[in-house]
Amino acid sequence: MGLGTVLTRRAIALTFALIVVVLLTVLIIGATGYDATIWKAIINEQVRAYQATLVQKQATAAQVQQLVAQYRNKLIHLYGLDKPWYVRMEPLLINTLTFNLGLSNSHDVADVAGVPYPVPVGTAIMLCLPRTIIMITIAQLICAVVALYIGPYIAYKRGTLFDRAIVSYAALTNAIPVWWLGMIFIYFFGFIMGWFPTDYRAVVYYINHFMDDPVTSTQYILWYASLPIITIVIAFLGSWLYSVRAMVLRVVREDYINAARAKGLPESVVVSKHVLRAASPPVVTSVILSLAGSLGGYIITESIFDWPGMGTLYWVAITSADVPTILGLTYMFTLIYILARFTLEILYIYLDPRVRYS
Amino acid sequence: MKSMMEWNRELMSYTSGKVGLALFIFFIVMSIYALMVMPPNYKYAWNDPKHWQGYPQLAPPSWVRMLGYQNAAHESQTFTAPTSVIVRSGYKVYTFSMLYNLDVKDYPQDIVVAIQGLKVYRMGNRTIPVLIQVDVRRPDGKVLAAVKYVEYFNNVNGTKAYVKLPLTRSADRNLIIDEVESKILNTSNVLLKTPIAVSYLFSSFKILSNNSVLFQPLEGPYVISLNFYYPVNTPYVSPVDKATLTVVGDCYGLMGTDNIGRDLAQGLLYGFPIALAIGFGTALASTFIGLLVGAVSAYYGGWVDESLQRLVDIIGNVPLLPFLILLVDITPVGERLQMIMLVLVIFGWGGLAIVIRSMGLSIKEEPYIDAAKAIGLSNAKIIFKHLIPQVMPYVVASLVFSVPGAILSEAGLSVLGLEHGWPTWGRILADARMAGRYDIWWWILPPGFLLALTSLTFVLLGMAIETIVEPRLRTL
Amino acid sequence: MALLEVKDLKTYYYTLSGIVKAVDNVSFSLEKGEVLGIAGESGCGKSTLAWSLLKLVPPPGRIAGGKILVKDNDLTKMSDDEVRSKIRWKTISMIFQGAMNSLHPMYNVGEQLVEALRYHSSGEFDEEAALNKAAELLEDVGLSKDMLRRYPHELSGGQKQRVVIAMSLMADPEIVIADEPTTALDVIVQAQILNLFKKLRKEKDLSMIFITHDLSVIAEVSDKVAIMYAGKIVEYGTSEQVFLNPLHPYTQGLLKSIPKIRSKEKIEWIPGVPPGLANPPPGCRFHPRCPYAMDVCRREEPPMIEVEPGHYVACWLHSKR
């Protein structure tokens, strides 16, 4: 099988998975009657408002009843509640897949985005994505860079006190939920010590008005993002170090590494050219996948910090039952992940000749 | 195949194995203990504020007093017979009294009486109301009333001449202010503003020039007495089946209380069996599916393999947490815990299936599988007798590793705000978060520690098992 | 002056469960152009000895004593950097046991061959000259120079083995250690590789240390033979001496166990297994398996005795008490 065929097949499989995931979301929302309940609530609200205006206009009771019933039927037809859910869901599915994410019908979503209601879902996502990048992707990037620098070093120091300390740290932080650490840090470093902000929602202003005064905005954004970043780095660095160490260790004892040493290569060259090269596929995999994963935001951690990123956007969409945003975000989450997976497939070709030629 | 004994011995030869096993046993013991002592309808008691009336609110654990913290002690005494019965000014007075020693610069939070089986005195067709009064005799000799209450037995009918429902009464704010003004300050021309009037019962006072009152804890021995006033010719030895007098202190139990007075020690204890049930239930189910799918996929190959692989591909691409949140959100509160487990099982078996499949593919090439086929063993038999036992050690390690996943997911969802009604560690943390009380360390820290300890236990255990299973890792 | 002289070399693994004396008081010497065969059962310390000669004993192993003299310079006293730049590959190169795994899977053959030169030539080889040399060597070992662009996974076992042999020759070493270079190969390829060694040795006047547990292989290529048992050399001499007049009971056992085609003799194998090197038996380490074991064997270690010029043996049967 040629390389092109392999990649095409992968691409088709991943696209298929993407469509199925969106279909599944639509299924959950439609088949469980979730969207119908929401529409009914909206219709009731509108009908009540209509009824109030009618009463104001001093229509007779019979008239009101008749008009209201008419209005209700009109709305039911408009929102498609008179049709079975799969008919109602079909345009939603197609629109989502073609990036027609539509308009959010939640004030809370507009609030998280930091713009007036109503906000298009696409706009809300584009507003929230950079905030998640600032907080979570950067934190993961820091972890990755640090781990790539000292992970191999730790592997070389296997068995020493330093190595044990790192492994214990990894086991410990791996066990502690990030969001709990966030709660503790907000209280201790925010409320008690006063070193960091305690209300993070305000960062919206500086991000949305970045261009007004870039220097001050950058300072403020950094000040807001620092505690979340510190929290995430502390919580995840251990696992990062441990896994890079493990990947390097798996390679270090291969015969070809000893062979490189026997050839008289300086140890630094052995590490950089041989060990890291051999460990690169798994390392690159975990870097790419965790960066891609970070773009979706950490729903719980963002919620703890009340950080207006992708995760909070999703949670708010859930609590305000905003179907377009829920669908749009699920689509984005899946799309990002699938693109990352595909990027990896291509990267492997560059990294590993065994993939290249098989 | 290794025997259990050998497994155990090997597990014990690793430090991580030892620690993990010890912690695991601790979790099991705590769970069994919790299941034995907790009443079956505890879930409802936990959510019912009335159940927690006699408990202090936001009180730290009582052992903080030993560290020198100024927190009034919590004391409670239950009586089945009166301490004294006297006849005074035309009444027969049954008295239940307890001693309370205030030894720190702090006020108790409340005085609460709980009465069960209050007896009714009938005269002909009439029932006679009972005056119930709680008096506090202070170190300075003054006696103040804290609760004064007349129980009318309007609806008592039938043959049983007593009130079945328990009566619970807290100290009465207005009463206390009246008492203080008339018996201690001798004036009503002052500003007594604090909403927690109970403090006054335990205070010394100083009136300032602007009519405001300075008060501070009055240390020393107090006598709290619960008095029942009945007609003189009442025949009862005791007017109640059971009476409990509680000086609600400013500290409680082993782990303190939350904002509605819930005993956190109970909640945390009950969290053990729930956590293990969630964790093991999910882990067992998803491991089982993963094992089965992986084995079947490897063994049969062809279109079976192909379609199972597609399925794995799809569930592997599902954004798990968002899906979980959506699905739990649309589930009624009472079934959410089950929903969490279900979702994690449905989307959680893919990784294991992939590994088992690749292991199975190499096992399939072994000659004894052909031999088994040749002697006409059925496919199912071959899978269960030859394939699955081979991968079992790896499966056990993977099972152990996956136990904390569901526990942490539940905790995370609770903290996010998705209620499910059960007292879990995540739920306790969620309550603290909803109340905005990150400062109450005994509310925030222990549940988090227990969650972390759970992960640690299974990670250590899993690491040790993995090392036994895969000797290549031994010096990692 | 011998090209390589090893005196009382001790290499131990310091494991949690005790010290494994994988090489214990081993001495031998190697002259220019000579081939020394080292034979012994699996686990007797042959590879450890080889790694010691490059000062690359894998942890937790360490050289615990003795001398390794290369042209009178003691390797054990050299700094790591000196060993790296002067000894490894330039003076002593090695063909590893399991050559299959000693090629990096992500670099092509050319890159790996050239690399061996890059850190040893003081500028006389540019990249192209190095590649030419690699191509030449590949032809020497019977491979076409197209192989330069191939990746290890695209080669057969025999081809890989040849590439590894070519790699060992890149820096024109004086001594090549071959650690079981033929064990993983089928008989025909084995024979080809052995012939290749004979040819190379003649052409390049190489000194070689040829390690194997297969005595018949050693008989074909070596001038001198050392028989190792449980971390020690028990018999040492020229090939003729050792093969025609084996003195140590262990050597005799080994020789009997070689299958001979068309022979009616029953193949014998020495009963029992080699001892663990963490806790070797006292006295002669072979005594639990030795048919001639005497009291003294269980108590005292036999000294190395020169029974005829150049023929040494460590056995109480041959030393006068």
Ligand SMILES: Nc1ncnc2c1ncn2[C@@H]1O[C@H](COP(=O)(O)OP(=O)(O)OP(=O)(O)O)[C@@H](O)[C@H]1O
């Ligand atoms: N890293 C290590 N830690 C502890 N002991 C080791 C280590 N490596 C090797 N050994 C022990 O040292 C002894 C010699 O090992 P070595 O690899 O030198 O044997 P060998 O003669 O090359 O065997 P083979 O013919 O199987 O290659 C063995 O008993 C082995 O168990």
Ligand code: SF4
């Ligand atoms: S010394 Fe003794 S035991 Fe050892 S080989 Fe000689 S005879 Fe056998």
Ligand SMILES: [Mg+2]
């Ligand atoms: Mg060896």
